[in-house]
Amino acid sequence: MAQAHTPYQTIIFITFFLIFTIVAAAKPHQSPSNVERLMLEFEKEKISYLQFYFHEVIDGPNRTAVQVAAGPSTNTSVTGFGAVTMFDNPLTNGPDPMSKMVGRAQGMYAASSQQGLGFLMAMNFVFVEGKYKGSTLSVLGRNAVFFKVREMPVVGGSGLFRFARGYALGKTYKIDRIRAILEYNVFVMHY
Template sequence: MATPPRSSIFLFLLLPTILAVASLQVKVSGQSIPWPWPCPYECPSQNETRLHLFSHQFPALPGVPNPNEVSVASPPGSAIGFGQMYVHDWILAEGPNPNENVVGRLQGFHIQAGQAFTSWYTSHIMLFQNGRFAGSTLEVLGLTGNPTDELSITGGTGVLTNAHGTAKFTSSQSSTSTDAIREVDIHVFYTPETPTTV
């Protein structure tokens, strides 16, 4: 006589427990609530959005009119500028022209954090001033200095409350000596706040 497989025996022995858990009811304030517990309120659903924008950095270099960054620290003694820090207010637009379809700003700072190679620790608030996300922000940080860099989105406000995701910065072929253009591909998840009733 053939012996049934161990997996069948295991399932047969656990079946009553699985069925009991599936029909488990928990009493809360006299009401039966199924387990696992559902959200006790009308929980808002998480939204997902992808954006394709362009950042415009007018570097603080000789010959660049109206730079949108300023050097605030420049320690001596490093060939690649280890410890150098800039505060920036870069333009965020829908295209490679910094004067058309401006969506907002990238306000923050970047620090040369690499001793052996170029590696800028970059942290900024992506402030949306126009469009469907006007008045909202995203907090973006990570390391930059390569042709393509992926930064983390660690928070947000306004419509983009509770945001998380990534922002990929890629050097654009439209860049000039006075405008370092990067294409910004944003992939963000967020949960808008719902009005509360008292």
Template sequence: MALNFVPKLLLVLAFAAFSTGARRSELELKETHMSLFFHDIAAGPNFTLIPVAGIAGKLWTFAQFGTAFVTDDPLTETPDRNAPIIGRGQGIYVTSGLDGRNTHVLISIVFTNKKYNGSTLEIQGTSKQFEKVREVSVVSGTGQFRFARGYATFETYLLDPATFYSVERCNVTVQHY
């Protein structure tokens, strides 16, 4: 009697695998392009970027190997500091190149605006921080960006060393379902 059960079980498993594949193929792959502006404030009472670890006895800077920064930057659709906030750029940067030229980036773009509220994009990779345009990978996402993959480029839009304020333009291209 047990031998009679095996072919039926195999048929049910094959049908389940086929129907799961059919549903997945019904999903439409979308491509989204967007520009966001990260507002970094590295000093003062409202800072959004801070060094949290580094080599003892060395100055903790972006160019010093081993320095780790935590960030929670407001994101806007324009470079205007007073533009409505559409999300947060939350994560860490670690200067990972011995020569201080590369930073490893782990950033979550957490959307709070109506269009993508609650969705995220996850960015990871090596940023060649002294190049004009830095490219990193978009490795995943949630909400409206499930199964996201793609890339993001960062460019310094504004740098004001006197106030420790900078604006980074982030252009994102992702494919998602």
């Protein structure tokens, strides 16, 4: 024998039925043309190689890097542990500071190692010339300063580097008490 439904159960059933019908009939917020365009971009993944030079002025009137924070023992630490430095450095196509500027490296590094000199790097390569003008690459990783070559992950990007991933190899080209010049070779996959 079938059990009779109470008016309360009937109201709940009708409410759920109406909600399901409304949700099922709703149109998605994104038009199919945008989804199709995005899928086409995914089919065209490529790898790019970039080489440029990073110029940091660490002393004098035209500094491009400045320490903005320090820990309680930073000044007595042999590694500068706890120091945080912000920078806005030119990127050029050659090691000469007068070479054509192709972008800027903007970000920060923090002395994050108590044993040996190692920085946590968080920076954006912002391109201002050529094919990649207006695009950026984001790098986040460890920079072991005394290694001949330092590898840091590329974790994202914008513009032509949307959905980027890859790695950046940094190498000291020249350093003195006023300026540091680093060579960067970047391998990045993007759409």
